[in-house]
Amino acid sequence: MKTRIISGAVIAVVTAVLLILKGWVLFAACYLLSLMGVYEFFKGFRVMNINPCYPIAVGSITVLYGIAALGKNGVDFLRGDMSGWMMAWLFATVVACLLYLFKIEKRKPEDSMATITGIVYVGFFFYHLAAIGMLDGYSIFVWMVMITAFVTDTSAYFAGVFFGKHKMTPVISPKKTWEGAAGGVIGTIIVSGLFGLFFMNDHIVDCMIIGLIGAVISMFGDLTASIFKRKMGIKDYGNLIPGHGGILDRFDSVLFTAPVIYYYIVLVIGA
Amino acid sequence: MKTRIISGAVIAVVTAVLLILKGWVLFAACYLLSLMGVYEFFKGFRVMNINPCYPIAVGSITVLYGIAALGKNGVDFLRGDMSGWMMAWLFATVVACLLYLFKIEKRKPEDSMATITGIVYVGFFFYHLAAIGMLDGYSIFVWMVMITAFVTDTSAYFAGVFFGKHKMTPVISPKKTWEGAAGGVIGTIIVSGLFGLFFMNDHIVDCMIIGLIGAVISMFGDLTASIFKRKMGIKDYGNLIPGHGGILDRFDSVLFTAPVIYYYIVLVIGA
Numbered sequence: 001m002k003t004r005i006i007s008g009a010v011i012a013v014v015t016a017v018l019l020i021l022k023g024w025v026l027f028a029a030c031y032l033l034s035l036m037g038v039y040e041f042f043k044g045f046r047v048m049n050i051n052p053c054y055p056i057a058v059g060s061i062t063v064l065y066g067i068a069a070l071g072k073n074g075v076d077f078l079r080g081d082m083s084g085w086m087m088a089w090l091f092a093t094v095v096a097c098l099l100y101l102f103k104i105e106k107r108k109p110e111d112s113m114a115t116i117t118g119i120v121y122v123g124f125f126f127y128h129l130a131a132i133g134m135l136d137g138y139s140i141f142v143w144m145v146m147i148t149a150f151v152t153d154t155s156a157y158f159a160g161v162f163f164g165k166h167k168m169t170p171v172i173s174p175k176k177t178w179e180g181a182a183g184g185v186i187g188t189i190i191v192s193g194l195f196g197l198f199f200m201n202d203h204i205v206d207c208m209i210i211g212l213i214g215a216v217i218s219m220f221g222d223l224t225a226s227i228f229k230r231k232m233g234i235k236d237y238g239n240l241i242p243g244h245g246g247i248l249d250r251f252d253s254v255l256f257t258a259p260v261i262y263y264y265i266v267l268v269i270g271a
Numbered sequence: 272m273k274t275r276i277i278s279g280a281v282i283a284v285v286t287a288v289l290l291i292l293k294g295w296v297l298f299a300a301c302y303l304l305s306l307m308g309v310y311e312f313f314k315g316f317r318v319m320n321i322n323p324c325y326p327i328a329v330g331s332i333t334v335l336y337g338i339a340a341l342g343k344n345g346v347d348f349l350r351g352d353m354s355g356w357m358m359a360w361l362f363a364t365v366v367a368c369l370l371y372l373f374k375i376e377k378r379k380p381e382d383s384m385a386t387i388t389g390i391v392y393v394g395f396f397f398y399h400l401a402a403i404g405m406l407d408g409y410s411i412f413v414w415m416v417m418i419t420a421f422v423t424d425t426s427a428y429f430a431g432v433f434f435g436k437h438k439m440t441p442v443i444s445p446k447k448t449w450e451g452a453a454g455g456v457i458g459t460i461i462v463s464g465l466f467g468l469f470f471m472n473d474h475i476v477d478c479m480i481i482g483l484i485g486a487v488i489s490m491f492g493d494l495t496a497s498i499f500k501r502k503m504g505i506k507d508y509g510n511l512i513p514g515h516g517g518i519l520d521r522f523d524s525v526l527f528t529a530p531v532i533y534y535y536i537v538l539v540i541g542a
Contacts, residue, residue: 048380050381084534084537084538085538086357086358087357087534088530088534088538090361090391090395091395091396091399091530091534094388094391094392094396095488095491095527098392098495099491099495101495101498101499101502102440102443102494102498104442104443104498104501104502105442108502109319109385109388109499109502109503110321110381110384112388113381113384113385113387113388114380114384116384116387116388116391117365117380117383117384117387120361120365120387121365121369124361124362125362125365128362169373171375171376172373172375217366220366220370223373224369224370224372227372227373227375228372228380230375231372231375231379231380232380256366259359259362263355263358263359263362266355267355267356267359
């Protein structure tokens with residue numbers, strides 16, 4: 001328990017520093033965390049006798065960040081002039097994963113499909129955190145990614161402890177209750193609203209809407225990771241962070257909240 | 272044999288009409304062919320006891336074409352103002368496929384991963400043919416998609432019959448030879464150059480380069496489909512076209528040549 005608290009505090013401090021620095025520092029951190037996350041994800045598949053190709057994932061994610069770094073507007077190549085490259089990246093990535101099957105005696109479609117899934121689910125999803133950190137005038141929204149991921153978790157935990165009665169997902173994650181989920185959503189909306197009040201006065205309502213959507217998607221992110229781990233027959237993706245498991249165990253919700261917030265900023269607010 | 276020739280001729284005529292009409296007609300045809308192609312692809316997986324979710328694929332591909340149709344610049348939302356939606360589409364598609372796992376007792380990661388793979392490999396790849404057909408001033412390049420796919424096939428066949436000696440892929444596709452492959456590439460470059468000469472005088476060299484790259488990628492497209500079918504334990508994806516198999520059997524190379532040509536036009540020529 002003591003280890004868990006200490007390492008939790010260390011993560012919180014490191015994360016806070018990365019979010020304050022934003023820009024290229026966060027960009028580099030996201031790149032490294034993606035590579036580590038995909039590694040953990042693929043290790044889980046090996047337990048199921050599915051063998052994704054890690055070098056293709058490293059190559060693909062490196063190209064993703066590479067094009068972004070070289071692109072116009074700093075890194076924002078999800079949109080605008082660089083977006084053709086983004087779609088070409090998706091095409092080339094999937095082709096590379098399919099060509100992996102050419103050693104037909106050794107490999108099976110599941111190996112390719114797991115490679116594709118890992119690159120998109122971990123690499124592409126996580127990339128959105130880096131992209132938010134580079135958005136002119138909106139990079140402070142990186143904090144919303146963490147609020148929706150971690151405040152949801154924490155407030156759901158306490159709401160569950162005090163009011164929890166009705167099991168939500170008895171099979172996937174037996175401790176979760178509907179009361180906890182409701183508490184998670186309400187807590188996140190409140191904290192998001194307060195964050196807006198203090199740091200983004202023009203966008204208080206946007207923050208609360210993000211809090212609502214983000215809290216819900218954050219739980220889906222958490223449950224998705226739980227399902228994968230259950231199916232893989234593992235308890236945690238890794239043991240890098242003492243008491244907290246691996247990178248993916250800690251950031252499973254971030255994978256889902258970062259893209260939702262990115263697209264909210266870009267497509268709804270219209271940054 | 273007679274059936275095969277007749278139905279081959281019918282396909283050739285229908286394809287030619289679609290390519291001449293281009294624009295929205297080709298767009299609608301690509302949409303329907305994608306849905307049929309994904310259906311065949313998923314049916315193959317079921318033989319392997321993998322159960323992808325067809326409704327998610329239909330929904331995702333419909334949204335892909337829907338956003339494209341509603342978007343600015345007609346359909347070209349791979350680039351420019353609509354591109355944010357494109358990336359959001361990829362995110363939402365993958366999330367939907369992962370949420371499919373929530374019925375945890377009934378489903379396994381392979382089901383989700385096959386759904387993702389089918390949507391991207393068939394739906395997204397094939398979409399590029401529709402996108403080329405909508406490119407201002409460059410829509411005539413839809414013909415290059417067919418030339419690279421079908422001239423490669425045909426000239427490789429005849430070169431193989433006359434000069435074939437050294438087996439290329441004895442395990443995947445035992446009849447293919449290196450001499451046939453070389454003939455396929457050379458034949459395609461020649462036909463592409465002639466096509467450029469007659470129809471795109473400004474782009475003869477581009478056509479020949481596309482012929483070269485397209486012929487190679489076309490063979491990879493063909494072999495990829497062969498590998499999937501081998502692993503699924505089926506001979507053809509379908510029997511819709513008498514003597515030719517299903518949609519995917521006929522268009523396996525187009526899946527690979529269409530995106531390559533689209534990105535060549537957009538990123539290299541800079542349309």
